[in-house]
Each structure stands twice: as C-alpha cells, then as structure tokens.
Amino acid sequence: MKKLINDADAVVRESLEGRVLLQPNVSLLGSSQTVVRTDRVVNDDNRATVPVALISGGGAGHEPAHAGYVAHGMLTAAVSGGVFASPSVDAVLDAIRAVTGDAGCLLIVKSYTGDRLNFGMAAELARHDGLNVEMVVVGDDVALSDDDTHAGRRGLAGTVLVHKVAGAAAESGSTLREVHDVATRVTGHLGTMGVALAPCTTPGADAPSFELGDDEIELGLGIHGEPGVERTRLTSADDIAQTLVGRILDDLDIVDGDRVVALVGTAGATPPSELDIVARGAHTALTNRGVVVERLWAGPVLTSLDMSGAHVSLLPVDDGLLDLLDTPTASPAWPGFPDARRPALSVVTTPESADRAGGPKGEADPFVRQVIDAACERLLRARTELDAADQHVGDGDLGSALARGARAWLDDPAEGDAASLLQELSARCRRAIGGTSGPLYGMLLLRAAQALADGASWGDALRAGVTGVRELGGAQPGDGTMVDALEPAADAADSGIDAVVTAAREGAARTSDAVATKGRASYLGERAKGYEDPGATAVVMWLEAVREAMSQQ
Incomplete structure (x- = not known):
C-alpha cells in the first residue's frame, strides 16, 4: 500500500x-x-x-x-x-x-x-x-x-x-x-460512537485491516483499525449522525433540556467538508431531541491513520466544566476557538442583483422556455457521463457542475420573453455552477440575451455569446475547450440548427487529436490526447437537445 x-x-x-x-x-x-x-x-x-x-x-x-x-x-x-x-x-x-x-x-x-x-x-x-x-x-x-x-x-x-x-x-x-x-x-459522563466507511492500512502492511463493501459501513468501531460491533448499509450523513448521537444519548441518559458539548472527529481520511456535514447532522439530531448544544467542535482530534469515517463524542456540562473547556490552550490540535459560543446557524441576506430585480419581463415565450427546459434536462441526464469524461482531463466534476445549473432552472423555471429568459438563465448559471463553467456560461447567455434585446437574430445572438466567452476565458478555436464546439456552431448558425449541431460535433471531435493549450486539459499536455474535451462534449449535448425540442414544434 x-x-x-x-x-x-x-x-x-x-x-x-x-x-x-x-x-x-x-x-x-x-x-x-x-x-x-x-x-x-x-x-x-x-x-x-x-x-x-x-x-x-x-x-x-x-x-x-x-x-x-x-x-x-x-x-x-x-x-x-x-x-x-x-x-x-x-x-x-x-x-x-x-x-x-x-x-x-x-x-x-x-x-x-x-x-x-x-x-x-x-x-x-x-x-x-x-x-x-x-x-x-x-x-x-x-x-x-x-x-x-x-x-x-x-x-x-x-x-x-x-x-x-x-x-x-x-x-x-x-x-x-x-x-x-x-x-x-x-x-464518568462521557460517550463516543464512531462509524467507518473504509478501513485503514498500517505502515508496512500489504492490505487494509478489514474489508467493507461499497455500500457497507461499520458502526461502533475502536481506534486501532479493528472492525466495529455492527455492519450495516450506507445511508445519508444525517441518518448516520442521528444514529451515532442517538446511541450516546440513550446510553448516557441525556434528556430534553440537558446541556452538552459535542466533539466530532474524523477517523483519518474523511474530508473536512464531509466532517462539517456530520457536525451539522449531529447538531440537528441533538436539538431535535431537545438537548442544548453549548459547544460544537470538529476536526482531526484522535484518528486511525487513513480510515474513512467519523466519530461523535458528547459530554454533559455545567458552567464549571464549560469554563474549563473554554479556557485557552496553546495546543495546535485542539479544535476550539477563542470566541467560544453556543453554536447557531447564522444566515444573512443581501439585496438581489439588478438582473434579478423584477424577474423576467416581456410577453411569455413558451417555445424558448421549452427549448431551455430540454437543454437543462439533457445536462441533468449527462451528469455521470460528463463527470467520467472530465476525470480523464480534469477534476471530474464538470457534469455535476452543469447539473447544478440545470437544476437551478428546472426547480423554478421562469417566464418571459426570449431575452429576459436567457438573462435569467445566465444569473442562475453564475450562482449555481461556480468554477470555470459558471462564469463562461453566464457570459455566453448574458451576451446572447443582450443581443436579442437589441433586436439581433438568433444567429447573431449566438455569435455575440461566443465572442463573450472568448473574451472572458481567453480561449481560441484549437485550444481544446468548449470554444472548439461553440465557434463552429456560431459560424454555421445562419444555415439552420442541423448545421449548427454538426459543426459543433465536428469541432468537439477535433479536441481529442491535439494537445490542449487552455482549460483543464492543458495541465496534462500529451497525456490528455485521445480524449475529447468534456466542455465541448457538453455543448454538443445541449445543442442536440435544442434541435430535438425545435423539431417538436
């Protein structure tokens, strides 16, 4: 190992x-x-x-x-x-x-x-x-x-x-x-319960300490790589946190109104983001039982090498114990903060941005709305496929990122004229997708919306959007990015949707033959050759969905 x-x-x-x-x-x-x-x-x-x-x-x-x-x-x-x-x-x-x-x-x-x-x-x-x-x-x-x-x-x-x-x-x-x-x-008043998603491997060992199936977890394990006391099926983080918390509360006879501190620790290999989700779930499970959570800490506190999993520790407290727990320490491993406080989920709001004010306007255009829906649904279905393609040349999350944008639209589709619909979709893509694709799709849709609002044709609107993508991202045709599909599609826009899809597909295919000089694949050099750029592939997918929606009119 x-x-x-x-x-x-x-x-x-x-x-x-x-x-x-x-x-x-x-x-x-x-x-x-x-x-x-x-x-x-x-x-x-x-x-x-x-x-x-x-x-x-x-x-x-x-x-x-x-x-x-x-x-x-x-x-x-x-x-x-x-x-x-x-x-x-x-x-x-x-x-x-x-x-x-x-x-x-x-x-x-x-x-x-x-x-x-x-x-x-x-x-x-x-x-x-x-x-x-x-x-x-x-x-x-x-x-x-x-x-x-x-x-x-x-x-x-x-x-x-x-x-x-x-x-x-x-x-x-x-x-x-x-x-x-x-x-x-x-x-005498302390309880801990842990869960493992994967075992650990000790230095010099040829195999992990035990085996777990892809959908199995171990509950109630120790800290020395040994299996737990119960093997069960993997469920959500909230369900697991509720199980861990429930076992401790029942064992310690902690009841409604009792005050506790909660310490959530990684078993070793659990990412901080997942540990934060478990901490959130533990806090929810405790408050749902009426328990007062005086402090909530999380981090790598006592691990088991590279084991994947987490554990929850609960301690009932009074003011005296809380003062001792809040006393500052120079330990770099202690997860507490100097400004000790009772945990509370704080959310602040900001004014809506200008492009959201009042929502889409103009006479509703059901045809454009149907086309957008079709494109979003296609990206949702392609999530796993695009993630897998992105693993060859990037960080493996393109499908998930575009699916977030698609879901942001499909969960609450807007109404309005064509320009305002594209402007609204641009805003949602910027907020939901993030990463590199978020601003690029936001620019593509924003420039196209502005062109339509100024009376441009759909072909000119697409060309305006692609120009915006090139200006923002700096990519040119041949660099091995989504532009390799977008640019030929825009060039063919006046010849009809069939020509647009064909040109985009041919442009995307060419990205597998060259070394990318921009985008995620550029970091891999020759190692990325032979793989079609997944950003260009995604463009072909939603353009094909647009064509299918148009054919049904």
Whole structure:
C-alpha cells in the first residue's frame, strides 16, 4: 500500500520529529518517542513550583493525538508506542520522572489492556521513587455495554475532552486531587460512537485491516483499525449522525433540556467538508431531541491513520466544566476557538442583483422556455457521463457542475420573453455552477440575451455569446475547450440548427487529436490526447437537445 514514509520501522520517531519541528515549545525526550513541554522539564530549581503534570499517550497512528495536545493548557507530556501499540512501562516511567514535580502527576489512560498495564505499572514504580502519581482510565465507548464479556469499554476520542478539562484545571493551580476529581467526573459522563466507511492500512502492511463493501459501513468501531460491533448499509450523513448521537444519548441518559458539548472527529481520511456535514447532522439530531448544544467542535482530534469515517463524542456540562473547556490552550490540535459560543446557524441576506430585480419581463415565450427546459434536462441526464469524461482531463466534476445549473432552472423555471429568459438563465448559471463553467456560461447567455434585446437574430445572438466567452476565458478555436464546439456552431448558425449541431460535433471531435493549450486539459499536455474535451462534449449535448425540442414544434 502506498504511503508517504521512508521506513515502516521509523514512522513513529520521524513523525514525532516532524511534529516537534512544527509545534512551538515542545521537545523530544532523548531518543524516546515521548514529547514533552520544554518549559516543564523538572529540575532542582523548579521542582517545587511546577503545576500538576498531565501525561497521556498510547499507540501511534492517532495523530494529532497525543503529541498535538502537549501544550500550555493541556498535556505536559505524551508517550507514544508503535503504531496501535502501547508504549512500554519504562517509556512511561521516563516521562513521569521528566515532568513530575512536587505537585504530582496525573496519567490519562485510554481503556485498552496494554495501556492500562503499562501506564499502571509505571505509576507503581514512580510511587516507589517517591513521586505522587494518580491515574484515570477513560472508557467512553458506548458501542460496548459494561455487561458484555470483553475487556471493557474502550477509550476513544472523548479522551481529548478529558485532556482539555484536566489541563485547564492543572494550569490554574489546582491540586492533584482536584485535577484527578474533575477528570474522573468527565470520564464518568462521557460517550463516543464512531462509524467507518473504509478501513485503514498500517505502515508496512500489504492490505487494509478489514474489508467493507461499497455500500457497507461499520458502526461502533475502536481506534486501532479493528472492525466495529455492527455492519450495516450506507445511508445519508444525517441518518448516520442521528444514529451515532442517538446511541450516546440513550446510553448516557441525556434528556430534553440537558446541556452538552459535542466533539466530532474524523477517523483519518474523511474530508473536512464531509466532517462539517456530520457536525451539522449531529447538531440537528441533538436539538431535535431537545438537548442544548453549548459547544460544537470538529476536526482531526484522535484518528486511525487513513480510515474513512467519523466519530461523535458528547459530554454533559455545567458552567464549571464549560469554563474549563473554554479556557485557552496553546495546543495546535485542539479544535476550539477563542470566541467560544453556543453554536447557531447564522444566515444573512443581501439585496438581489439588478438582473434579478423584477424577474423576467416581456410577453411569455413558451417555445424558448421549452427549448431551455430540454437543454437543462439533457445536462441533468449527462451528469455521470460528463463527470467520467472530465476525470480523464480534469477534476471530474464538470457534469455535476452543469447539473447544478440545470437544476437551478428546472426547480423554478421562469417566464418571459426570449431575452429576459436567457438573462435569467445566465444569473442562475453564475450562482449555481461556480468554477470555470459558471462564469463562461453566464457570459455566453448574458451576451446572447443582450443581443436579442437589441433586436439581433438568433444567429447573431449566438455569435455575440461566443465572442463573450472568448473574451472572458481567453480561449481560441484549437485550444481544446468548449470554444472548439461553440465557434463552429456560431459560424454555421445562419444555415439552420442541423448545421449548427454538426459543426459543433465536428469541432468537439477535433479536441481529442491535439494537445490542449487552455482549460483543464492543458495541465496534462500529451497525456490528455485521445480524449475529447468534456466542455465541448457538453455543448454538443445541449445543442442536440435544442434541435430535438425545435423539431417538436
């Protein structure tokens, strides 16, 4: 499996070295895989004055956890083992000795057998050294019941909320007992549920950790690449978010009127846009149940390498816990913002642009309206085909982009004379399509509309539109763009619609024989030869639809 690594055996150390280069005020502890706050390494001069130390860690592969949380207001040190493997007793012990002063140290441990054993044994040895060490174990996994026959509920992404609350308490000067108590309070009222759309692959492995069908998802999985507790069918993001939230609410007995914070995290490979959709869905699911969402955070908080999926963590809060969660931290991995607030969807409106004022005007032209409808319907049907064609030479979204413009018209078609209909369609294309095609189609239709309003023929209107496209985009015939179909179509406009379609089709076909010098395919050079420009193909498609609509009159 392809990875951006040098040596599978050196992944953890090299990753941590990169983290230390990127993250202020942290250092590696000798030759180990432990990251510490540089200003909190204990010596004879500061032993009596440093605050309570917080140490967490576990297997690597969960970045930015745990080293990303080593900062003012969160962890003092993070101890990393191998990928998905607990660090050794001695590695944990060395970290305790490095940062623990007279105020003591709290170990925050995720509930996995290896972590509990290694951190627990290290705590015992540190106590023999005379150090004051306490430990809390986080088991926030609501997918597993306490009554099941297994090693216990696993520690998942909710552990980060424990880091944040305990870190704020320790930074404020709280005693070890006080820090331990607030951390224990959080661990007792915390729930997390995750979903995977695709498995992860560990460095050096030849295959993913498990297999999932194209329409399957895993619910209730851990963080070490293991499968979940339930396999089901892929549904919408909102349905998945509702399932995750519902399981947690039921497990924690959170009811109408309760206050919570919600932390939505990526499993590793989920794009930010999808994570934002899940966060939106989680917020909707919570508010629909009457739960007050005091804070909503999302980001890569505790991942599983390149697993595709997400998890939701919920924590009931009062004003005291909320203050600790809102306390600023220097951690670059914490997803909170300085201006903490209760999430609310804010929407502002602006005045409609001039070309929308009053809508289309003039006597209704049902024929032009029918032709526009036909062209839009053809582009909707061609969405998948054009996306596939665009993958050869571009970013694979042309069909989807043009379909957005078509849908913007078909969902609310306008009435009016020919010029105002084209002007309205221009406005909708500009708003809905975006990218490169949006302004080009907006210009094509706007110039054609202006020409018609000035009394021009349809042929002259098409030529005016094509001139506008060339001026705006800078493309000429032969550059391998939509102009290669539009220009010959415009030249043939006075010879009838059959000649227009034929000329456009021949022009589009020629784009497969040359190296594109403009547009999406120009970046690929010779690699794009043999593929017809999808923008030109789309022009042929809607022109053919126009011809068919005209033939039915």
